[in-house]
Amino acid sequence: DGGITQSPKYLFRKEGQNVTLSCEQNLNHDAMYWYRQDPGQGLRLIYYSQIVNDFQKGDIAEGYSVSREKKESFPLTVTSAQKNPTAFYLCASSSASGGYEQYFGPGTRLTVT
């Protein structure tokens, strides 16, 4: 089955700890994205990557870091510098050949206490 997987589905962490969220796709898409969604709000772009070993900051990159060492993988680290990390995190991918529509993984709900 082709698709995007995110793990874990639910993640709980103590304040002050860094945490890494996984995102893997087997769609052969070039671009990958990380979004954050807060209750009752729209999606906000954290980081995106158009190609391996390259990525750009989105609208709310502060307190987050990413890497893109493989085409299939785009992990997101939520650092202790992120002031309000509790949120629903969504990973997406897209392809030029597909008209740039973005396809989403099932998301990770992060709760930091």
Add this chain to the structure above:
Amino acid sequence: RKEVEQDPGPFNVPEGATVAFNCTYSNSASQSFFWYRQDCRKEPKLLMSVYSSGNEDGRFTAQLNRASQYISLLIRDSKLSDSATYLCVVNDFGGYQKVTFGTGTKLQVIP
């Protein structure tokens, strides 16, 4: 003005009704447009792309009005399973870089 604006709703409609949502966008040069559906606590899923000539997929019709800078989604013969939040998405450059999501319109179909 917000880049992409939607009426948050909720729109409460009876089963079998026809309902329409609009979404306005601020960048007249925006290249491509999409409607997504998001169920509660789930990821957004692509519903349909919106083409200049308008397009239809079963009970769903999407239209683009470049002059007035809005896109619309029409749902005919609403089903209970259509209850969800509908997100309008605008791609400014037609590439990877700038995609803006609206905050969504919530639809509740009532038996």
